[in-house]
Amino acid sequence: MIGKPGTYVRILVIEDDKAVSDFICKGLDELGYNVDAALDGKEGLFLATSEKYDALIVDRMLPNVDGLTIVQTLRASDHSVPVLFLSALGEVDDRVRGLEAGGDDYLTKPFAFSELKARIEALLRRGQPTDAPVTKLNVGDMEMDLLSRSVTRAGREIELQPREFRLLEYLMRHAGQVVTRTMLLEHVWDYHFDPQTNVIDVHISRLRAKIDKGFDTPLLETVRGAGYRLA
């Protein structure tokens, strides 16, 4: 399966800071990805256009050709490779500009590797061709019907609030992957901000009480130091 370590997945890292670049490459390499590194924008653009990659990790500020230009150039020539932007001082405006230029996701330095890993996995999955629009999601013995907006587990109906439904839907769409708290805030609540408390944990524990309580195998798992994973 594409996007899973162990298969031949190629990732290009365009980052001028050698230390950061090594940190990313080493981490991805250990996960089994095939990683190329470019230390400036020109080389990065050359590699991105001449080779075939499954995902790009691009720093915003680069010598010669900056990150935004690289992605704009790729998009202008109908290159649809998923792109994750990195930025030294990630601010909302930078993020929006990055996404407008054709980036698929945005990550602020400094970041935990687990955050990068979770986002790359999400991107690689997004890069796959999707079949007809899904109307049902299945994880284990849990089924979500997107049309009737109902959830059952082992045939038992589970009552969810609208926001809980969206939360579970996002987790189910990323089943098997680690999903970070920031990703949940961005995609389920649609706000990019810095929560003072672990408010997401409270929502997760409520959801967990509804979907896992009374069942033998828990589906929603907490990954320490990273986020959550729906098995």
Add this chain to the structure above:
Amino acid sequence: MKLFRTSTFQLTILYAVILSVSTLVVSAFLYWATIGFLQRQTDSTIEVEITGLREQYRQRGLNGLSRAIGDRIRRGEDPEALYLFANRQLQPLAGNMNDWPDLVSRDDGWYSFTNAADGREVPARGRVLSLPEGLVLLVAREISDLDRLLSLAGTALAWGIGLVIALSLAGGAFLSSQVLKRVESINDTTQRIITGDLSQRVEERGSGDEFDQLAANLNRMLDRIEHLMSGIRHVGDSIAHDLRTPLTRLRHSLEETAASDDVGAMRERVENAIADADKMLATFAALLRIARIESGSYSIRKERVSLPHIVSDALELYGVVADEKGVKIEFDAPAAPDVQGDRDLIFQLVTNLLDNAIKYTPNGGHVYLSVQQKPTGVAFVLEDSGPGIPEAELGRVTRRFYRVDGSRQRPGSGLGLSLVKAVADLHHAELTLDNLDNGLRVEVVFPTR
């Protein structure tokens, strides 16, 4: 030479030149209006006489003309009038002048000359009219009074202009030195500040003129710089203080890990260490974020934002936290006009305040949220039933890392309200904190329009 480059010198010269030129122009006008008028009057009198005599000649011939001249002289009505009727050789035939003046030729036109009569020389002005057969007629007037007036006026004018130049040089020097003295004083103060004494202030005289405004602006700028510098110093101290504890703990935990043989315990310690490091990184990220918003380099995304909408989103997100804690939240939002701003930042502001309110409100307490329309804009108001903030510290809680006594053991970075303040300032919104009888009231008024 250095003198020529000073503003005092340049201003003085400019002042003198302008004043002299204007004096000259005014004098020229006065001359034209007075002496010029008298001259023009003399000329027109002569013109009238000549016309009259030419008419006599045309009607009655030479004899008639001679008689008319004789009559006029005899009557003596006008003692200043001069007549001379001469033949081809300019020998007098009739009139009250002895000789044809040297300075006057026989051609038609205007002449100024000196008339010698009774042993004295009198300045005169007149006109020559040629008649047939080489005869010429000179009609003139003595202008000794006018001449005296002219020389008096000339002397007065020369002295006047001299005085004006002298006075304007003195006045200009005085005025510009007065003005520049104030510039000098500002220069002196800035010099002292450059050498390191930031407490120096430019003297303000309270006159409210441009120099006072300049001085006041400079002083305000210095106040702001001093405030920022002390802020930076405060932040530096705080970082040193607030991050030393987690760093020490981190180091300690790593030390223990290194010494441990138990792989399970090791993993847990490392995970704790990562969590600690993440917390510190988050603190730095928050600091950088506030700094960037405050410095104005944050290019704000302005869009129409509905405050009631944002507040209910925040409530939806944080309501569960309040639930867990047994804090009741009420939200009252009538329809309110949209405000201009950055949706994510305003959401951050609202959640920071809401998070604080829930954190400090005791179990069983309540938080009351509302969006209200005010004359100056739309207000987000939050009232909690927590302990409030000691009155003396109200002004300080928006400082970075400031923690009210007794709150240090509670979770939090001490940056929440700093970020609220920075976001409010960025939106030109007014943030006010007030103690209620029982709790704290926070109001943020976003300007509409």
